[in-house]
Amino acid sequence: MANLRIATYNINGIQSRLPALLDWLEREAPDIVCLQELKAAHNKFPASAIRExxxxxxxxxxxxxxGVAILAKGMEPLQVRDELPGDAHDTQSRYIEAAAHGVLVGCLYLPNGNPQPGPKFQYKLAWFERxxxxxxxxxxxxxxxxxxxDYNVVPTDFDIYNPKSWLKDALLQPESRECYQRLLAQGWTDALRAHFxxxxxxxxxxxxxxxxxxxSGLRIDHLLLSKxxxxKLVNAGVDRWVRDQEHASDHAPTWIELKPV
Structure with a gap:
């Protein structure tokens, strides 16, 4: 069996960047893709083009x-849920979970939290607790x-080109970083950092x-692995060439490669 490649990509608007997405899928052929920030109504999602x-x-x-989505090459992912439990009044589309190729995948778009302090930062922390x-x-x-x-958290100062100009940003706040470290403390492995x-x-x-x-970049897109x-982690990387394309998203696809599960 071939290795399993799983990628996450904040596409920052799927309608305008659909050609770029299809080009990347054809060139890199990941097995599972988590997309964030679709910026499209549910009935406007280009499912037919992706299935083609x-x-x-x-x-x-x-x-x-x-907006979030999970793609699976050559199969239909089995959806488990399309919202994060814990707040029945939260209407923001930020989490979807599905099984594909022998793995359960949670695709998440954690709130940005800016400006902080304020209600958006409190929402970020509350979402993180959930x-x-x-x-x-x-x-x-x-x-x-x-x-x-897209966790919207820079885990450490090593994960940013220069923290000085971002000190007031929600992505670097001690509360945000503490939540991320608490997540890792459950036993999850930060795959990109483990590989690099x-x-x-x-x-x-x-x-x-x-x-x-x-x-001058940041590391805010993460793939966490369960016990x-x-x-099984054999490779990881960032498809930087996608960020270099005209009208690109401000994120680049980030991926890992696992031995068969």
């Missing part, structure tokens, strides 16, 4: 904002699970001050 490219898909859209609760149950299940997505223990790896470069051209998957 050879991928089954489940998704939950939201007009203008948010994720912590749900993730504990997934980890304890013993199933092979990958939690992949001493190398600065970025997944996001904003559109300002030539940050892409100067490689047992760490020893």
């Amino acid at each position: 490219a050879g991928y089954g898909v489940v998704w939950k859209g939201q007009p203008a904002w948010n 994720l912590l609760s749900h993730a504990q149950g997934l980890y304890d299940s013993g199933h092979p699970v990958v939690l992949a997505g 223990p001493e190398e600065q790896v970025f997944t996001f470069w904003d559109y300002f001050r030539q940050h892409w051209q100067r490689n 047992g998957l760490k020893k």
Whole structure:
């Protein structure tokens, strides 16, 4: 059996970047893809184009904002849920979970939290607490699970080109980082950091001050592995070439490769 490649990609608007997505799928052929920030109503999601490219898909859209999807090459992913438990009044589309190719995948788009302090930052922390609760149950299940997505957290100062100009940003706040560390403390493995223990790896470069051209990036897209998957990790990386395309998302696809589960 071939290795399993799982990717996460904040596409920042699927309608305008569908050609780029299809080009990347054809070139890199990941087995499972987690998409975030679709910015499309549920009935406007281009499912037919994605299926024509050879991928089954489940998704939950939201007009203008948010939106998440899971793609699986050559099969239909089996959806488990399309919302994060813990708040029946939360209408933001930020979490979807499905089984595919022998793995349970949680695709998440954690709230940005800016400006902080304020209600958006409090929502970020509350959402994180719900994720912590749900993730504990997934980890304890013993199933092979990958939690992949845009976490909107820079785990350490090593994960950003220069923290000084971002000190007030919600992505670097001690509360945000503490939540991420609590998640890892459950037993999850940060796959990218595990594969590159001493190398600065970025997944996001904003559109300002030539940050892409100067490689002034951040690592905020993470793939966390449940117990047992760490020893199956054989490769990881960032498809930087996608970020270099015209009208690209400010994120690049980030991926891992696992031995057959």
